Amino acid sequence: MKTLSYLIVLAVLVIAGCVTDDTMFETQNSLELKKAKVPIPMKMDCRAVPDTESDLLPVVIGDNTVYIYSRLIISGTGTHLGKIEAEKSFYVIKNGEFFINDDGIPSVRNSGDGKVVGANGDGFEFTWWIKESLVDYTFFGEMEITPGTGTGKFEGCSGSCDIVGMEPAVGLILFNLDGYLVYK
Numbered sequence: 001m002k003t004l005s006y007l008i009v010l011a012v013l014v015i016a017g018c019v020t021d022d023t024m025f026e027t028q029n030s031l032e033l034k035k036a037k038v039p040i041p042m043k044m045d046c047r048a049v050p051d052t053e054s055d056l057l058p059v060v061i062g063d064n065t066v067y068i069y070s071r072l073i074i075s076g077t078g079t080h081l082g083k084i085e086a087e088k089s090f091y092v093i094k095n096g097e098f099f100i101n102d103d104g105i106p107s108v109r110n111s112g113d114g115k116v117v118g119a120n121g122d123g124f125e126f127t128w129w130i131k132e133s134l135v136d137y138t139f140f141g142e143m144e145i146t147p148g149t150g151t152g153k154f155e156g157c158s159g160s161c162d163i164v165g166m167e168p169a170v171g172l173i174l175f176n177l178d179g180y181l182v183y184k
Contacts, residue, residue: 042080046075056070057096074116080153084118085119088117089116091114092112093110093112097109101131112127113125123151124157126145130163137166137168139175140162
């Protein structure tokens with residue numbers, strides 16, 4: 001019985017050893033990056049702080065003019081990005097405009113562009129807009145990935161994300177993005 005067990009184990013090992021794996025003979029250069037042709041979910045949890053070396057942008061609020069830093073540094077985490085590299089990730093406020101929303105709440109509408117880079121150096125550029133309440137400092141908006149700007153795993157991608165956030169303290173902005181990526 002013991003001999004039969006050894007023969008069965010030996011037969012299984014021989015059969016398993018003969019199985020070939022197609023990826024075994026591929027080199028890193030010959031691997032083809034396979035990208036889905038359907039929207040891929042993407043989420044990011046971010047915080048931003050003003051870049052105090054950036055220019056000041058005037059925003060007229062009623063009879064007063066308020067100056068805000070035009071560039072903010074982004075950090076946090078994101079799906080497909082991992083840790084966001086703050087040294088390379090930012091957004092720039094190109095336009096800030098005061099308005100009274102439909103509920104009579106003083107608000108500001110900001111828009112601009114930026115870039116986000118993950119821990120491995122892959123990233124993309126984007127445009128964005130938000131509407132922020134000047135009563136509770138919450139905001140919502142949208143980010144659009146600029147097609148053709150992706151690098152690494154984001155090469156050839158486009159997509160958009162909804163933005164929801166708040167400014168809990170002067171100089172700190174917390175926001176979440178929830179959307180999708182599409183590869184052509």
